[in-house]
Amino acid sequence: MTKIPLLTILMLISISNAALASDSLFYKELNLIGGHSRQNGWVGHTQELSNSVGFEHYAKFSSDYGDFLTTDLQIRGAYDPNQPFSDAISCEIHNAWAEYRASNTIKIKVGHFEPAYGLGQIIDVHSTILQLLTMENIGYTKDWGVELRGSASGFDYWVALQLGSGMSIRRLDSSYLFSARIGTPAGRDFQYGVSALCGNVLDTEGMSTFPKNHLLSDEAIQKERIGFDCVYNWNSFVLKGEADFGVNSNNSVIGYLMEADYTPPKNQNWEFAAQFKSFVNDLGSSRTDDSKLSLGLTYRLSQTTKISAAFTHDLNQYHQPRDTEFLVQFYYYGK
């Protein structure tokens, strides 16, 4: 079972480099992150980001009649300085998918990709310190499975069936995740969508694919959600919002996020961000929320390189002490 991801990678890479590929893009990636946490002292990673080097290989395949297949493979070799060396290095497979264009309105995707739920479906946060609600809602940002993506007059839709395991391939306790989103087409100034999911999701920790990330319990968590999300591009601002309601096993839960990003017109290298997100783990009890306020600042050195800083402050934490963290990130994604 552990060899399946590796075989998938090699298969995708082999396909990508075969004579069939009409064109492809190869990006190198470097992510350096570090900072100080009031609870944990010096830290070298976040829940989603580690110090890492990696690449992304994106390819299009076509015949005389046009494109019929797209593949994407994004891998990071991560290093966690807070772990002993033997456990510090890991391989993270983020994107590993192939999408077949069945027609101009229907695509079928297989591999490792985002669940069809919420803002994570339309906003790429793979390099940003400020993350969306996906980790709180589902427990991971990507999963292994199949997806049907389609478009109709005035809206797009996604339906996905995945393993419910996240970064690593596992199937325990009948785990699975079914998710679906319907929303306005990409590219509009105001985009919105409605999502739903249900499944038995494994509770894991860490972004590692090899070795497998830590499984916190052999029992899957039964999850159900319905959510609404929106993004509004307004002049120099990007405003994002998401609200989710549902059940984790026997507890009713609710989550919401608000974020405003601002690029000053005269200094477009700079970007400011402010985010508030909260996830209430049990609506039937008081003070069960994980609530966080974050402020972010990014300076773009070029189209491929940026330096970011973020200050995050926990307003409340359900299972652990409140924390305040300051992080700095250097990020390169390009040639």
Place this chain on the structure above:
Amino acid sequence: MENKSQISTILIATLILCFVCSVSFAAIGCELNDPDRDIQKIFPQSTGYKTDYFTIQEKGGEKLKKEVEEKLGDAFDPIYESLDVPYSYYTILKGKDVIGYVHGVNQKGTYGTLQIILATDPDGKIMGFYYQKVSSPEALKFRDKAFTDKFIGLTLEDFYKYGDPNGKIAAIKDPSQKSQEDFKATIRGTKKNLILLDTFLLNKKHEGSYKGVRNDEYK
């Protein structure tokens, strides 16, 4: 022992992958958010499309950059127009026949990025024009069909005659009240888009119409 084996697997996999991959590019300049929907709207008779990526770095490097800047009449912006950023080109097909191209560029605007998308016939004549993204308080005026339709039928030759007061470009009026810089940026971005199309896909078909431009066009 198990850890050693896992680390070896990771290192071997990484090495294999690094050697197998060979082509190198940077972040994409401007690609269509939804190519199937957009292409079908502009070319309802199309049956498919083929995507290609080009960079100025690959196609001629610093020399080509200078050539494009000279034709454009302006220097490239280091944040928006670096050499190694790939541009996406969609060749529109009806069966196996090429019936047009769709291509976009990022252009620095007053409030942020303008993404200017052009659809052209196989000779490079504009058949469709729209903003995929426009950061401006007067975005609606720029997106208005009455304005975007004014670009239909234009060719790179018309943009090379930008300074001619009787030319076709001079006849296009700024639709905004207070966003003159975004209007100028739109003209610049459209011209850049056509120059790159001519360079990457049309084998410099419009080279003959280039007679030099004034260096103060966008000042």
